[in-house]
Amino acid sequence: MIIRPIEVEDAEKILKLNKRIDASGFMLHEPGERKTTACQQKEAIEKITLEERSVFFVAEADGHLTGFIAAFGGKLKRNKHSAYLALGVHDGFYGQGIATSLITKVFEWADDTDISRLELTVIKDNEKAIKLYQKMGFQIEGEKVHSLMIDGQPANEYYMYKLV
Incomplete structure (x- = not known):
């Protein structure tokens, strides 16, 4: 396994991966909700x-x-020291250290980029992800109450952060 920056040529592969990860139910997109085209994905990359x-x-x-x-870095003077993270791993590859390797790569990037705060949100019921983030040094900062509606029911998210 290698960790590398995404390339425009990865557009169709990342779309396929995102749709698979969305099916987990732990991402912002509902399963099947993502309608991004390959052209739109290339532009985003x-x-x-x-x-x-x-x-x-x-x-x-x-x-x-x-x-x-x-990692989406702040664009203003007051928040340019921080970056918001989004992470996803194909369920067929759970337990192989992929998430840990990806987070470690972002820690290195943050150090090189003078980013001193990393933050994310995670669905409160996603205990595996919360344990991973805590293992990597993230702390729960707060709770977003009823921030999502999942299957017609309100769900909470944790705000988590790590100072690097």
């Missing part, structure tokens, strides 16, 4: 690669994308 304080890494094994992490 181009945009993030041009942003000075954002990055998008993918995990790849045998030519297939197995996971991703995106």
